[in-house]
Amino acid sequence: MRDLPTHEPPTHGLPAHGLPAHGLPAHDLPTYEDVLAAAERIAPHAHRTPVLRSRLIDEQTGARVLFKCENFQRAGAFKFRGACNALARLSPAQRRAGVVAYSSGNHAQAVALAAGLLGVPATIVMPHDAPAVKRAATEAYGGRIVAYDRDTEDREEIGRALAAERGLTLIPPYDHADVIAGQGTAAKELFEEAGELDALFVPLGGGGLLSGTALSAAALSPGCRLYGVEPEAGDDARQSLREGRIVRIGTPRTIADGARTRHLGALTFAILRSAAPEVLTVTDAGLVEAMAALAGVMKIVAEPTGCLGFAALRRTAGSLRGQRVGVIVSGGNVDLGRFATLLGS
Structure with a gap:
């Protein structure tokens, strides 16, 4: 993976009250107001997950890294x-x-x-x-x-x-306005607790989490650069955003089972095309290294998909030195036997 670019922070192209539809009726797309409504709606049931830090990881990356730990969410994921x-x-x-x-x-x-x-x-x-x-x-x-x-x-x-x-x-897993709005509450909580960030790394499969994150970032941290991270074997989102159309691929062969999606959805593609995140990829070996680092340094059990963002951050070679960087750890649902096998391989 190449070093991250040092271009000026984007404004995402996302107004706080709506998004360009790219062929979809504007009323079909969720807004930050929908994220706010979702936060109230799910408050009696969902956990407000912790934001954790590690002095050692800060030293290793050269950045001030804040982990939004959705592995502690109910059902183990965002x-x-x-x-x-x-x-x-x-x-x-x-x-x-x-x-x-x-x-x-x-x-x-x-x-x-x-x-x-x-x-x-x-x-x-x-x-x-x-x-x-x-x-x-x-x-x-x-x-x-x-x-x-x-x-x-x-x-x-x-x-x-x-x-x-x-x-x-x-109720599809990502291409649904209410689902996207609900996923956006994770980043909303992160920005409320941590303040504005320079960059935020987000796991990327079908795009629901990254799309919801884009809505919250546009409203709460408009200068934050968004990085969506896919497994190297399944870079359909990167291809889609480059080509300006939804690219469909075969089922990816990767240990990141939560990101073995074959294409973005109509809603997530429209939102991400407007938000224009940089899409990065990581190898399965990089995911295992990230899992081991989270377990060894922070005592966090995260599944391979949940480590996509952190794996990409670890490969930046100091490109974000001195900056405030968020990482969403999207889930922790991994069989302990499988976890031990991967870390021991």
Whole structure:
């Protein structure tokens, strides 16, 4: 990975009260006002996760690094924020009928937990090879799992078919205005606690977390440079933003199972195209190194996907020296046996 550019801070191209739609009706896109509403809506249920620092990591990076630790969120990841917000907005009839979601794990757990808290039946479409810890948690929260093969079947088609057949409301993992607004509350909390930042590193799969973060950054820290970080094997977002269209790829082969997405959504693409974050990639080896560093230095257990942002920061070679830098650790749902194997490899 090359050093990060030292260009002037962007303004994201995002007005606080709306976004250019890039082909979508403006009213379809969430705004920071939606993030504020989501924060109030989920407050009775979601944790306000800690912002942690490490003197050693500051010395190693040359920056003042602030970690927003969503691995301590309910269901173990930021995904609970968006799922809770979306389900809380359902009508009484929709709540009675239930919801369906598709996910490799974190959105699955989040929807199942939020559904249980709000009294909503939940059906979850999960791949056969989903991490065992995530599947077990989804079932423990009350989700009914429908399994599929991620290499030969289309989870979105399965989800839409189940919604149509059973009268369920589909809650996708990232391409949903209420989900995006809910995810934006993580960065909102970070900026409220830490103040304005020079840069913020955010894991990037389908773009829900980065899109919500962009909304909060535009309102609370407009000079902050945003970096979305994908696994090297799945850089569909980087390709999409370069080409000005949604690029679809095959299922990425990476240990970052939460970022094995094949494309951005219409909403997330529109928001990210306006926000213009720099998109970086990291290798699986870099993710393992980041996991080990967080565990060894900060005593934090984070899953590979949750370490995307930190892995990119570790590779900046002092480009952010002296700056205030945020990192969102997006989740901690990793099987402990798998965790030990990866760190011991």
